Amino acid sequence: MSSNAHDHDEERPWFLAHHFDTVGQQMSSAKLGMWLFACTELLMFSGLFLAYFILRKMYPEMLLTASEELNKTLGGLNTIVLLFSSYTMALGVRAAQTNNKKALERNLIITIVCAFIFLIVKYFEYSAKIHHGLLPGDLFAAAEHGYHLPKYSKVFYGLYFTMTGLHGVHVVVGIGVLTWILIRARRSEFSSQNYVAVENAGIYWHIVDLVWIFLFPLLYLVK
């Protein structure tokens, strides 16, 4: 880099990393990186969705009967919780854009609380499945618990636990990311010029929501 780049050193805002020339440039690269990451997330989940469709094609009757055992209402409740958390996350990004520190903190806290509610509901769902022996692979023991499920139902439960489990891991990671953003917001690091970290955390959280939007009808609802 030529020496011209350092002429404006005294004007450089504190949050502008040394390898960027302007805030806008820094923001564009951060966002592009986040979008690329979001796309790889979609590609990763698409493999599992394809596995679902293949299973559906191979054993339609089994899949429909086995999925009847999932709790539609709890799944629907979790959908609404996640949608609401996405809403508050979007409001949080807006609060950061408009220098509203209080609203940013409030919205981040609501989002994190919603993530915890999601995991608690998931815990109840999982424990019911474990209690009834509706488990993947060799752990599958539905017949001992009085369930007459078709052969290969264990494959469906394998898929159910893999898909919702991987999504759950993303929720846990999201709690970590949002907590980090909340701590930085408390330190008043964000402003209408410097909010790309909040926005990127938001994009991650919306991806988690997006995956659930497709997971929920496929696993719980579709007959």
Added chain:
Amino acid sequence: MSDPKVFLNGKPVEHPHEDHHHVTPVWQFTAVFIALLFLTILTYAVSFAGLGPASLPVAMAVAICKGSLVVLFFMHLAYEDRFYAFVFVVSLIFIAIFFTFTLFDMSTTDELNEEAGIEFQRHVMDQAEALENPPEPPPPKATVGLRPRPRVRPRPRVSTAAGTEPQAPLHPRQRGLGRRPGPFFFGLHFASGLAALGGGGQRWLRPTSSLKAAREGGYVAQNAVGHRCGGCTGHGAMAIYARSGVFAPHIGVLRR
């Protein structure tokens, strides 16, 4: 900030590209959230209606609506630089390719296996098991009217009945691929021909040297209809695909 400069390879850039800040009004987020809530309740309620085979497309249509709302408004993609949308849509296209090809292969190999008398071991074992102990009907559940109609058509199988001489199964390629033409085969045939013949195709596929070798070596592609070809560029390219094994189940290759 007084006219900050962007440098590329040590030289200042006149009009650097920068993202603009777009602040969405709160009412818009609220409207999107209410729409999402409405669609969730809709898809939940519809799932009890028992739409049968239509339930998957309906649920997917609603989910795609919801997903687009989230991506466009919550993730700001509608107001962002178009480049992010481009990246996103490209990954969606790749997902579509991934799904289409895999599912299409799933549905065609069954037919080919049937024709060649190849059966999956698990099908044989399942059938034997079903013959030994006929399944008892499951006890009716307390829920009424919600059970799906079974939508499975039993697949006709190539069976070797006792008495008839069991024939050694021939692979379709050995038997000269006499099977019904399907739209996919015509599609593949014409698409590969067009791709290789078109100006762009030459650049994408770069088959010229190996294509020449294939034509001079006298490789002929034979598609599933039994139609042999090897004269033109497209068919030569097809022969290369088939030889490389990419589309081997669908296209046979013979020496001229």
